[in-house]
Amino acid sequence: MTLNASPYGSERILSALRLTLALASHSQPSRIKLFLISDAVITAQSGQGNTAGPSLGEMLTEAMAHSVAVYVCRSCAEARGLDQTRLLPGVKISTMPELAGWTLEADKVLSF
Template sequence: MTSILLVAHDSPYGSERLYNALRIALATQEHAEQPVQQKLFLMSDATVAALSGQQTPDLSYHIGQMLEILLAQGVEIAVCRTCAEARGLTPDRLIEGVTIGTLVDLTRQTLAADKVIHI
């Protein structure tokens, strides 16, 4: 089984970088010919993508829903603890299933992954 670690840094709605990264993750889950284990680690401004209760009536996409779909597909999603704390994010404010991770967690995931993608 191929393991992929996707590390995202960009704001969820400031550009389309995170949106496109999540599109790739979803497509990978749906169209891989062989099982793929994906993990997503959100850092910097990407951490706010994991906020629950997002309201996006003016946008054609909803980052929170995309994360929920990935979680339902078995993708592990974590936010950087230091980055989350700097933005006032606490576990109770995150989408259910998203965890708080550390730099040590990210390091271990990086070393264990077959492929690492930074967005």
Template sequence: MSQQILIIASGAPYGSESLFNALRLGLALQEEGASLRLFLLSDAVSAAIATQAPAEGYHLRQMLDILLVQGAEVRLCQSCCDARGIGALPLIEGIRIDHLPTLAQWTLAADKVLTF
């Protein structure tokens, strides 16, 4: 049985490499057979906007797409999205806005919780 891993990330998508490193680790964990859940808080929620188009460097949209295709569950904090006006924007397919009780349930169900 695979381990259930929860990654909680709150770093800005392109303001630092915190979210990038969280997604890199998520991809590596899935390659090792882990079952992954990713909950984005604070500025990290803006990584789920479908229309992002970075000029150069890493592309978080592509990384999120790969995680989703490989079976990861990805959720965004409702109040964080509301505070940033993201709820009305198109999101990457497969990513949902959710509430803190879901994060609490995921935390209790996880074998390991990692924060970025």
């Protein structure tokens, strides 16, 4: 699943994470991969708080606890000043060539 929306500009990331958690409870979570690209990489930044509604960081952490793999685009993260030390534990930095490979191997690809 690719996520490219700004985490707090709309409810697209929230919807993607809700679907991810639902899928993780009904299928083999280890098959689910989230790839955050563009402004969506901010979703994986550690230390975020949210006083209104669910915390997207907490939802990502919960997904990873269910064996969902979470990746951020390296160039998108770098453009926003994020490196591994500023990401939630368990989030990995990845590349477009890796995403291309996963896309070709996948049965289904969803984009938010």
